[in-house]
Amino acid sequence: xxxxxxxxxxxxxxxxxxxxxxxxxxxxxxxxxxxxxxxxxxxxxxxxxxxxxxxxxxxxxxxxxxxxxxxxxxxxxxxxxxxxxxxxxxxxxxxxxxxxxxxxxxxxxxxxxxxxxxxxxxxxxxxxxxxxxxxxxxxxxxxxxxxxxxxxxxxxxxxxx
Amino acid sequence: xxxxxxxxxxxxxxxxxxxxxxxxxxxxxxxxxxxxxxxxxxxxxxxxxxxxxxxxxxxxxxxxxxxxxxxxxxxxxxxxxxxxxxxxxxxxxxxxxxxxxxxxxxxxxxxxxxxxxxxxxxxxxxxxxxxxxxxxxxxxxxxxxxxxxxxxxxxxxxxxxxxxxxxxxxxxxxxxxxxxxxxxxxxx
Numbered sequence: 001x002x003x004x005x006x007x008x009x010x011x012x013x014x015x016x017x018x019x020x021x022x023x024x025x026x027x028x029x030x031x032x033x034x035x036x037x038x039x040x041x042x043x044x045x046x047x048x049x050x051x052x053x054x055x056x057x058x059x060x061x062x063x064x065x066x067x068x069x070x071x072x073x074x075x076x077x078x079x080x081x082x083x084x085x086x087x088x089x090x091x092x093x094x095x096x097x098x099x100x101x102x103x104x105x106x107x108x109x110x111x112x113x114x115x116x117x118x119x120x121x122x123x124x125x126x127x128x129x130x131x132x133x134x135x136x137x138x139x140x141x142x143x144x145x146x147x148x149x150x151x152x153x154x155x156x157x158x159x160x161x
Numbered sequence: 162x163x164x165x166x167x168x169x170x171x172x173x174x175x176x177x178x179x180x181x182x183x184x185x186x187x188x189x190x191x192x193x194x195x196x197x198x199x200x201x202x203x204x205x206x207x208x209x210x211x212x213x214x215x216x217x218x219x220x221x222x223x224x225x226x227x228x229x230x231x232x233x234x235x236x237x238x239x240x241x242x243x244x245x246x247x248x249x250x251x252x253x254x255x256x257x258x259x260x261x262x263x264x265x266x267x268x269x270x271x272x273x274x275x276x277x278x279x280x281x282x283x284x285x286x287x288x289x290x291x292x293x294x295x296x297x298x299x300x301x302x303x304x305x306x307x308x309x310x311x312x313x314x315x316x317x318x319x320x321x322x323x324x325x326x327x328x329x330x331x332x333x334x335x336x337x338x339x340x341x342x343x344x345x346x347x348x349x
Contacts, residue, residue, distance in 0.1 A: 050228045050262065051329065057226045057264060067226065067262040071269070074260025082257060082298055132175035136168050143164030 035089035038096035039080050045103055046073055052110035061117030066110060073099045189227065190220030190268075191324050193341045207318075207345050210276050215343065217322055218270045221263035228327035230334045231259040233300075235293055237307040238317045248338040250323050256293060256300040259322075275320065277302075281349040288316045288347045307347060315346035 030038075053066045080095035169176075194216040195202040204213035221227045232255035236242060243251045263269045278291040279302075286309060290302035307316045321342030325334040 046260070047228075047327070047329075050226070050327065053262070054226050054329075063226055063264045064267070067264050067267075070228075070262040071260065074262065077260060078258050079298065082300065086301070128174040129178060132172055135171040136175070139164060139168045139171050143168070146164075 030089040030093040032084075032087075032089055035084050035092040035096075038093045039077070039084050042073075042077050042080060042096045042099045045100060046070065046077060049073070049103055049106045049110070052107045052114075056110050056114040056117060059114045059117040060121045061113045063113075066106070066113070069102065069106065073102050076102065184224060187223045189223060189229070189324060189326070189337060189339065190218070191322070191339045191341055192218045192220075193322070193343065194218065194270075203343060205344065205346055206348050207277060208348050209280070210278055212274050212276045214272065214274050216270050217259075217273055217341070218268060219261055219263050219324070220268045221265055224265055226262065226264050229261040229263065229337070230325040230327065231261060232323040232325055233257040233259065233295060234321050234323065235290075235302060235305065236319045236321070237305055238310055238319075240305075242319065243321060243323055243340040243342075245340070248336075250325075250336045250340070251321070255323075256302070257295055257298060272296075277318065277345075277347070279347055288318075288349075290318070293320070316349070318345040318347055319343070320345060 049066075049070060053063050053070065056066065057063045076095050076099035080092045080099065083089075083091035083095060192200075193203070194200060196204075196214040198216060203215065207213060217231065219229055219231070232250075234243075234251055234253050234255055236251065236253055240253055241251050243249065259271065261269050261271070273296060275293060275295045277293055279288050280291070281287075282289055285306075288307040290305040290307070293300045293302050305318075307318055309315075310317050319342055321340055323340040324337040326337040327333075328335050
């Protein structure tokens with residue numbers, strides 16, 4: 001009886017130790033809701049960035065570089081959507097987080113570029129439009145002064161003759 | 162005379178801003194080119210799991226940065242197609258969406274490589290599709306089959322690309338009334 005109990009205790013202990021010694025692997029399993037939220041979040045982020053780039057373009061800035069980044073982010077979003085449709089939620093979350101990482105600081109860059117473009121545009125307007133109009137007025141005025149001067153000089157000389 | 166010419170020269174930067182012919186037509190170009198970057202040699206007779214290349218081009222003449230969504234769709238001869246006369250899109254769901262941001266007056270060209278996985282069913286005399294692989298992305302086609310078209314002598318499959326555009330006022334994508342397509346014959 002006692003031997004049986006001891007044997008049972010030893011077996012239980014061995015089993016418990018075996019379980020404790022087993023390597024524990026933790027899987028980060030995303031649910032469908034989490035994956036959908038991640039994909040939708042990235043879509044919203046891309047739209048926000050698109051709005052920022054549109055403002056840069058409106059200010060006259062060169063948006064080719066920013067559009068290139070958005071195209072790369074858009075590709076990641078497309079892959080995230082396919083992964084979601086295929087039920088690969090972990091992959092969808094991973095693509096979404098990669099996309100989010102790619103767009104970190106994007107709107108700040110866009111705002112800086114927009115402000116820079118607005119300054120350049122203002123300077124360009126001052127030089128090419130205001131400067132040009134003022135220069136034209138100055139040339140016409142100088143021509144008129146010269147004409148009056150020459151008229152007086154040669155008109156008087158002509159009347160003296 | 163000298164003063165007039167000088168005034169015109171000095172005024173030319175300002176005049177160049179004022180005397181610009183206004184743009185009156187705003188549109189998007191969408192095209193497909195064959196593997197040699199020419200409008201020829203488009204894939205038609207396709208084999209199972211064989212790779213084929215085309216180039217999809219988008220030209221933006223809308224006067225602003227555009228956010229396009231290119232819906233990639235595949236259909237057989239009986240499924241609904243996009244219609245260029247009615248300017249309607251196909252009611253089939255998109256297998257894949259390509260996001261494309263194209264600045265005004267610029268062109269974006271996307272190289273596309275695709276292959277089709279299908280089998281021929283002797284019993285049913287039809288092609289049964291399994292998947293479309295587009296730029297290494299596997300897309301499910303298991304609900305699609307193609308029967309023999311005796312008029313055209315082909316097992317027809319139609320890969321097409323619909324242009325959608327993001328409308329910020331609506332907050333959603335709207336069909337941009339243009340598409341390009343590739344008619345394919347599945348060889349057995």
